[in-house]
Amino acid sequence: MIILQSAMEKSNLFKVDEFGVKNYNYGILAIVSFALFALLNISLGYITFVAESAVVGSPVKNYADAFWLMLMSSTTIGFGDVYPITLAGRIAVFVMFILGVGILGGVGAIFANKIFGFADTNIKNRELRKQNIEILQQNDKIYQKLIALEEKLEAFDKEVR
Structure with a gap:
């Protein structure tokens, strides 16, 4: 095959x-x-x-x-x-x-x-797959920023106490 x-x-x-x-x-x-x-x-x-x-x-x-x-x-x-x-x-x-x-x-x-x-849905499917990849990458960046923000908040919270 x-x-x-x-x-x-x-x-x-x-x-x-x-x-x-x-x-x-x-x-x-x-x-x-x-x-x-x-x-x-x-x-x-x-x-x-x-x-x-x-x-x-x-x-x-x-x-x-x-x-x-x-x-x-x-x-x-x-x-x-x-x-x-x-x-x-x-x-x-x-x-x-x-x-x-x-x-x-x-x-x-x-x-x-x-x-x-x-x-001909191949072109549309490829475009959607590229958009999905871009969305996933953007979500990953937002997730990383949220983690960094949570860490800063936790550090700030520890300083205040």
Whole structure:
């Protein structure tokens, strides 16, 4: 577990700040997500092309058709001009529906969060933690002054008696 965490930190996907909050590198996450999305479209498109092109009556005539099918499946548009008729093609489209929508939705959520800051509480939490540290330090100074004042009062009380 420690080795994996160390590898993740060295990968620049995130850095842990002094409060233990993970700060993700959204640029790298977006590049990795889009690369994975492209790889899925290309590979599942090829699987669909191989499965569909040999079947008579299939709307998938070439690799471009299969790639178009994967793009339309991943974005849930699905114009209907190209569709799978073999089991392998349908499974590939189903996998693309699930994974493509997940990847695109995840990337969209990351960018929406970054742009609009809906759930970005990390900054607020860090500010509150810094304020808490400052308050605790101030309380400690006041406590030390109170102790010194009590000692002076006790010494003054002894002198008066």
